[in-house]
Amino acid sequence: MFAKTTRKNALIALVLSFVFFLSACGSKDATLKPGLDLDSLGQQLMTQVEFKDPDLKPLDDKIWNRYVDQVDSSWLNNHLVIAGGGMVAEEICLFEAVDEAKAEEVEKAMKERYEYLKTSFGNYTPEELKNLEAPVLKRVGPYVFSVISAQNEKVETVIDQWIKDQQ
């Protein structure tokens, strides 16, 4: 009788452990919810990543799409594009797409943008190509984050932490 009870309790404990384990891991991987504050990520990137251009600034709503014209603004719910004067290969592009399908389109468009920038800088100021070798590009649910800088590792760290903080 005692053995039966003990086995039963052990089984319950085991099942509860698994349930706890699964739910904890599951919540870590949840897609970011819509409507997050992209400005906060932009600010963290600006303060924690070293950029050569001291004049990086968020682009006005009327201008950003002329600069990042590979992305269709109708794909987006929100955006933040931070850029300088165009002579240094540095920029921050943070997007919230209308859905995950459009986020894929945005991601694809940013890859096209990298190729465009490589040509543009390559024929003009090739020393800037280094930053374009492997820009950071992350897609999380409906969000796409793209940062061109000389500190990819730092950028990754900042973005990963921001994602974690949004959970």
Next chain:
Amino acid sequence: MLRKNTTIFIKSLGLFLVCLFLLVSCQKIAPPFTEPTTEKSSTTTSTVSSEMTTSSSPANTSETTQPTETTRETTTVPTTSATTTAPTTSETTAAPTEKPSQAPSTAAPAEGAYANEPPLSDPKDASYFKDAVFVGGSRTQGLMLYGSLYDADYVAGKGLDVSDYFDQAIRINGQDITADQYMTNRSGAYKDIYLSFGINELGWPVDNFITYYKNVIESVKASHGAASIYVEAILPTDHSQDGSDYLSNANIKMFNARLAQLSAEEGIYFLNPTPALVDQSGAIPDGVSADGIHYDREYVEKWQYYIQTHVA
């Protein structure tokens, strides 16, 4: 019996501890469920985007000998003679070709020195420029990005020169098209057209530059006969370029004198922000340009202010 129960208990406890360990580890390892898609762009070679195209010659030149247009690295200087010349100047490097025959002083012409320069006025609001277009190279791109004339249009590409205007596709509002084709497609759309060329052509023979610039002006007039057209003086550089045969302010001044003459002959306006930008030495101050040529945000705003205060 007691031993059996204890064994069962110990095994269950062990299993529980294993689960707990896995739970803790799960905070550190990549989860098997939905995860961020992280991609690093590769450095694979791609086909050249249509921003850079090669063509045989500018479309509208009236000269008998056509220059051979090439890629940016080895640009052949458009020539009016039968002989070809050496590579031209880019905005960041100087490639010696033919030197200018004059050696003018570095002093900037005074404000109002040109009869076709619009007089000083109160600054126009950004909305005033909603029917304006700014055409030029990377400096014009800087005006778009650092300035605040958000309602204007911009036709700008790194390295764009007066020859490229006709035959090099650049990215304009999501399409890859030459500046000339874009302006033709938008025939009559603009009331004010600002042309800003020259920094990329400072190594050209000045006569060739003027010939090509005239072609640009004629094409713009053809599509926008009623517009106010402004030729902007080549903006000054800082002292880091003093030793350059092409990017020095002495050479820029010589080119600007010819531009002023061209604009007068064409019956259009000439904008000369130079006096508003240079210090007493005739150059832009040290520290406002990382490369001596492209201005920082503050100085672009100064340039923009000049534009806003000198409209027809």
